[in-house]
Amino acid sequence: MPAGWLDSAMNSTSVELPLIPRSWRPGGVALKRGLLAGIRRVLSRRDAINRINVFPVADGDTGSNLAFTLSAVEQALRPLRLCSAGGLLRRAGDEAIDGARGNSGAILAQFLQGVGEHLADQPRLGVAELAAAASFGASQARGAVSDPREGTILSVIAAFAAALQRESGRGIYDLRECWARAVAACRDALARTPDQLAVLRKAGVVDAGALGFVELIEGINDYLERGRSGLAALSDYRSGDLGVMSEAGEHDSQHRWCTECVLSAEAIERDAVRSALLALDHSSLVLAGTRQKLRVHVHLDQPQQLYDTLSRFGRVGSCKADDMQSQQRATRSRTRVAVVTDSAADLPDDALEQLPLHLVPVRLNFGECDYLDKVSLSPSEFFQELRSNPVAPRTSQPPPGDFRRLFDFLLSHHEEVVYVGLSRAVSGTLQSGESAATRCDRRRVHVVDSRTASCGQGLLARHAAELAAQGLCAADIVARINALTAQTPLFAYVRDLSHIVRGGRMPAWTLPLTRWLGLIPVAAVGADGRLHLRSALRLRPDLPLRFARWLLPRLKPHARWARILIGHCDNLAEAQMLAEALQRSLPQAVIDIVPVGAAISVHAGPGAVVVSLLPHGAESDEPRPV
Numbered sequence: 001m002p003a004g005w006l007d008s009a010m011n012s013t014s015v016e017l018p019l020i021p022r023s024w025r026p027g028g029v030a031l032k033r034g035l036l037a038g039i040r041r042v043l044s045r046r047d048a049i050n051r052i053n054v055f056p057v058a059d060g061d062t063g064s065n066l067a068f069t070l071s072a073v074e075q076a077l078r079p080l081r082l083c084s085a086g087g088l089l090r091r092a093g094d095e096a097i098d099g100a101r102g103n104s105g106a107i108l109a110q111f112l113q114g115v116g117e118h119l120a121d122q123p124r125l126g127v128a129e130l131a132a133a134a135s136f137g138a139s140q141a142r143g144a145v146s147d148p149r150e151g152t153i154l155s156v157i158a159a160f161a162a163a164l165q166r167e168s169g170r171g172i173y174d175l176r177e178c179w180a181r182a183v184a185a186c187r188d189a190l191a192r193t194p195d196q197l198a199v200l201r202k203a204g205v206v207d208a209g210a211l212g213f214v215e216l217i218e219g220i221n222d223y224l225e226r227g228r229s230g231l232a233a234l235s236d237y238r239s240g241d242l243g244v245m246s247e248a249g250e251h252d253s254q255h256r257w258c259t260e261c262v263l264s265a266e267a268i269e270r271d272a273v274r275s276a277l278l279a280l281d282h283s284s285l286v287l288a289g290t291r292q293k294l295r296v297h298v299h300l301d302q303p304q305q306l307y308d309t310l311s312r313f314g315r316v317g318s319c320k321a322d323d324m325q326s327q328q329r330a331t332r333s334r335t336r337v338a339v340v341t342d343s344a345a346d347l348p349d350d351a352l353e354q355l356p357l358h359l360v361p362v363r364l365n366f367g368e369c370d371y372l373d374k375v376s377l378s379p380s381e382f383f384q385e386l387r388s389n390p391v392a393p394r395t396s397q398p399p400p401g402d403f404r405r406l407f408d409f410l411l412s413h414h415e416e417v418v419y420v421g422l423s424r425a426v427s428g429t430l431q432s433g434e435s436a437a438t439r440c441d442r443r444r445v446h447v448v449d450s451r452t453a454s455c456g457q458g459l460l461a462r463h464a465a466e467l468a469a470q471g472l473c474a475a476d477i478v479a480r481i482n483a484l485t486a487q488t489p490l491f492a493y494v495r496d497l498s499h500i501v502r503g504g505r506m507p508a509w510t511l512p513l514t515r516w517l518g519l520i521p522v523a524a525v526g527a528d529g530r531l532h533l534r535s536a537l538r539l540r541p542d543l544p545l546r547f548a549r550w551l552l553p554r555l556k557p558h559a560r561w562a563r564i565l566i567g568h569c570d571n572l573a574e575a576q577m578l579a580e581a582l583q584r585s586l587p588q589a590v591i592d593i594v595p596v597g598a599a600i601s602v603h604a605g606p607g608a609v610v611v612s613l614l615p616h617g618a619e620s621d622e623p624r625p626v
Contacts, residue, residue, distance in 0.1 A: 026175070027124050028083035034223040035077060035092060039070040041219030042212055049212050050412035052205035053331075055152065055197055056103060056284050057299070059258070059324045060331035062208035064409040065102025068401075069109055070216070072099025085125040089133075090116030097289045098318070101260065101405065104153050104209030106297040107141050108216075110288035111157055114140030117290075127178050131164035146274065146285035151196025153209035159189035160217065176224045183221050186214050255283050255299035257375070258322040259306050263294040265314025270294065276309050299324070304376040311369075320402065321375045326358055330413050337468040337477060338414040339461060340406060342398060342429050343373040344422040344599040345450075346567045346610070347458030348592050355465035356414070360398050360406055362429065362599040367391040371598070379595035383570040383606060393602050397429040403436030407445050416474035417445045420461040420481060422599075424449045425529035446474045448481050451529035454600045455565040455612035456490035463614060487559075487615050490525040491551050493537065495571075495607030522550065544574045544609065548581035551611065560616045561589040567596040567610040574609055582611070589613070 026034070042049075042063075049063030076095040080088065093113030100109035114137030122129055138161040142148050163185035167178040193207040194200040200207055263273065268291050277285055277298060286297040298306060303321040310316045330338060335356045341347075343361045351357055361372040364382075366389045371377035373395075377385070386393065403419070410417050419437070421430035430449055437445040448464070450457040460481050467477045519536035520543060526532045537546050555561075564582055568575035575593050583591055596610060604610070 026085060028080070028085050028088040031085050031088050031125060032077050032080060032083070034220040035088075036074060037223040038216040038219030039074045041222065042070055042215045043067050045212075045215045046408070047412040049208050049215070050331075050409070052203070052211065053208035054203045054205060055199050055207060057258070057324050057328070058331065059322070059327035060413060061322070061327055061409045062102060062104050062212065064405065064412060065105040066108065066209070066212040067408065068101040068405055069096055069099050069105035072096065073112070084121050084123045086116065086119030086122035088116075089119055092116060094293075097293060097295045098262065100288060100295045100297070101320075102258065103284050103286055103297055104212060106260075106286040106288040106295050107144060107153050107157075107209065108213065109295060110144040110286075111137040111141040113137075113289065125175075127164070127168045127173050127175055130175070130178075131161070131168040134161040134164050137161070141288075144286050144288045146278065146287075147283075149197065151193040151200060151210075152207050153213050155193065155196065156186050156189045156207075156210040156213050159185045160213075179217075179221055179224055183214075183217055186217060190214050255281075256301050256323060256325055257303050258284075258297070258299055258324050258327075259303040260295065260297045260318070260320050261307060261310065261316050262289075262318040263296055263310045263314050263316055264292065267291050268294050268313060273310070273313055276312070277306070280305055280309065302376075303372065307370070307376060316370070319370060319372060319376070320405075321361075321372055322405075323359075323375075326352065327409065329353075330356070330358070330410060333413065335414060335468050336471065337416045337418055337474050338410040339465040339468050339477075340403070340410070340417060340419040340433075341457065341461035342422055342433070342599070343375075343597050344427070344429065344453050345420070345457035345461050346454045346594050346596050346600065347462050347565065348594055351458075351462045351465065355462065356468050357461060357465035358406060358410065360402050360433075362395055362398060362597075364393055364395045364598050364602060366393050373598045377598055379597055379601065380570070382598040382601055386601075386606070393598070395599055395602050397427055397432045400432050400435040400439070403433045404439050407436055407440045411440060411444055415444065418448060418464055418468070418474050418477050418481075419445065420448045420450050420457065420464050422453050422457060423451050423525070423529035425451070426453065426531070444474075446478050448478055449485075449529070450481075451485045451527075452488065452490050452525045452612070454490065454492075454596060454610045455567045455594070456488050456525060458567075458594070459488055459563060459565050459612050459614040460484060484614070486527070487556070488612060489555065490610065490612040491522065491534075491547075491554075492524075492531075492604065492608055492610040493520050493522050493543070493547050494604055495520060495539075496605040498605065522547065524554075544577035545581050547609070548578055548585070552582075552585055555613065556615070561586050561613045562616045563614045564589045564591045565612050565614075566591065566593045567600075568593065569596045569601045569604050569606055569608040569610075571607045571609055574607075578609060578611065 046063035046067040050060045053060050053062040073092050073095045093116035096109035096112045100106045115133045118133040118136040138157045141157055142154050148154055160182050163182035167181055172178050190206050190210050193210050282298045282300045284299045288295045307316050333356050338356045340358045343359055361375045364371050407417055419433045421433050424430045434447050437447055450460050464477050464481050520539050521533055522535040523531045524534045566575050566579050579591050579593055
């Protein structure tokens, strides 16, 4: 029978798989199809894996992390043609390192990278070669973890490699038979994970990462046994298959952020990197990759500590940080809808802590130093950096992947997601969220253009989360927020227009004019979602009081304001003066004061004060002042 006959057979429309000879050695094309079948199986089981995630932290995102990791592999492998088995697996490992998310995702990526590295350019894959490569990959995966534990994905990977070695040692050359026996060994190892980890036993579940690995090799087994039908889309997991995750898992209260990045250099000394990171207060450290590219995953309280430490060893990129406290609240939430906003929205911390509300950080940088707004750089730290760094800061919208990862995770624990985004007229952030929504289940992810920013966007996002907590469906929440956008005015005074002019948010002629006249510009967000110059006030000590007197007559007559949110750019004293003045005139409103995040402060500049008001109800569609 000619070499490559199976690859040709898979190109036919038949779903029948001819009898595979005992000596069959798949090439890159057949191997690619097997991997795609395995990846699709993991993607279809993502929600089920999320729901049993209790170790190392009960944050309910292991399925999403594995899906994100393997999706990167799938996108890279799908267009490949005529690749050797070793070359294909090496590419799979490289892409997994780049796309790895979470503890289990990084471990799986290191396993795949090790398998590919061992096989080099091996044209075809036999049992002996696969067994040796799997053993090497398993040792690489275990070495990537600073504190390896039995009862995790590491145990199941080890069982897989040991089974292949055992079958190879017995002289079995039927790849299909060996694979099936290795899958059986993995199932047994998975069933034993609750006996090895007390937290799994208490929760009554197996390890989520280990289950993800078993699903991957089960999917490959589907291809080996059924041919092209193993590539068919698998049915989606439906709630109720495994039940809702119990609350037995305890959150790692000492470490809030699941932090990741990629370190790139010509020659990375992994031991030196590990030693530097071990000096930090951390847990769950995983270093996966090669000497040129290292994916770093760790849990800690200060994400910027990781990025700053790694910058001594090379270039740091692909930074992300997930709030595990927020994730754990999502896994325990019983609301139908979760609400997402971006960090251009300014709102009190308690809104994020008490409501089904989640944040995607805007990116910013000072030259080569990258930060995540409100995650690796707080508002106060931003102004410290602004005062000391000669390089002007720049912001960039979150990539669609940041939104997609959060959307996918939340859809595992809620029926629907509503994203209340920064005004489309001033940023591409909303479009980034829309792009991510199309990659998820678009019927379950709803995007709302707030047509505002800062405190206005924060008020609308918070109100959406309050409606979600009351049990409203996404369609009703979207309708109410859309009605409120026209009734939630936002005003601001800006002490230094140079920042907002440089960012293109206001015309350049306003800067010299206001400076020459000694005026403080007053701006408002119009119906078009853009900031417009509305007036100017003389710079005097009572500026906040005169701003309040200017603002109050411009509010809708006889409106009842439920909540007022005041934001300040490193100017708490004037924000408090404004709050006192507004409270005297609007005693029924609840007033909060918040620091404005870097996403807005980059443009507003030091000293700016922002105020927005949320009315009771959404009875009319009267536009905000223009």
